[in-house]
Amino acid sequence: QVQLQESGPGLVKPSQTLSLTCTVSDDSISSGLYSWTWIRQPAGKALEWIGRLYASGNTNYNPSLESRVTMSTDTSKKQFSLKLRSVTAADTAVYFCARAIYGRVNYSYYYYMGVWGKGTTVTVSS
């Protein structure tokens, strides 16, 4: 069973860049079958989709975060990464990485996250 593990600083100063990495336990990161997704959850609040990317480098970002987000992959290391610039206290959350399946059939899209990392807490504070 594939496993995902987030890593990165737990504390980031306001206005700086939050950088997280997700390490995938198998070679599926190189497969075009999956999209690699970041999701966050502030304490006591709902899940928020941040964005996703394919091993090819194609990306989609949450429009509300798009101006500050960059995602990338390093298939040789079986990793994908998230960078969120100019952070504020509102970016404090648990950040999850996930493996998603996406496609289109009969004019309908399907998209769901079948495997999740355990999550990592990031606090934005000086």
Next chain:
Amino acid sequence: QSVLTQPPSVSAAPGQKVAISCSGSTSNIGSSYVAWYQQVPGTVPKLLVYDNDKRASEIPDRFSGSKSGTSATLEITGLQTGDEADYYCGTWDSRLSAGVFGGGTKLTVL
């Protein structure tokens, strides 16, 4: 403000049935399959249902999903105290070109 709308909370007694609704629009639920996730507080979300009505691996048949138009429903029968959790619907929004979630529904088994 979440793109998909869910009731904040639902409750029912053990053994009873509960339905959790998820309302969207033509650009998301109306043109995409819906997934449902269960999150016990303090734990990682777990995929319950995908493609509107397919149960994920090892999910009991007490959990079932359906979709009609721009709304979807998760039904849980034979409620158990272990079902107490937050439930989220999610899908793809073709107008936003983004994944979207509901605001979550807290299930209390009285």
